[in-house]
Amino acid sequence: MADKIKFVLALLLLVAGIAGFYLLSDQAMILRVLAVLVGLGASIVVAWQTVPGRQFFDFAKESVNEAKKVVWPTRKETLQMTGLVFAFAVVMATFLWMADKGIEWVLYDLILQWRKV
Incomplete structure (x- = not known):
């Protein structure tokens, strides 16, 4: 139950930071952005104090470590792969254009013109 309360508190801190951005509309932009960052930072600190929050941050840390191994x-x-993809796209576009024109020729020139005769 304590974790749920902490998560709600973290969410409220985040909302307060965003609300501060709009409430400080007559202030300098740096103060408005600072209000959001403070709210975000406070919500992260509170969320980190929960068991699911720690598990999430551990998961995020492991994800970064795995991404470094890629x-x-x-x-x-x-560049070679990009060129290959572009070449394939050109070949496929040409093939589809030729197929379309072939079907158009069969349907229009042979069948429809034949019926007019």
Whole structure:
């Protein structure tokens, strides 16, 4: 029950930060943004004090570690794959255009013109 109360408090702090942004509409933009950031920071601190909050932050940390293990393609590999995708798109567009014109020729020139004769 305490965790639920803390989550509600965290949500209220976030809402208060957003509300502060609109309530301070006559102030400088830096103060308005600061109100949102303070509300966000306070809500994160409160949410972190709960068991599900800690589990979420641990999961986020593990996700970042897993993302660091990913082998990203080099620039050369990226450009080669992009070129391959563009070439395939051009070939497929040409094929579909030819198929469309072929069907148009069969339907219009052969069948419809034949009926007029």
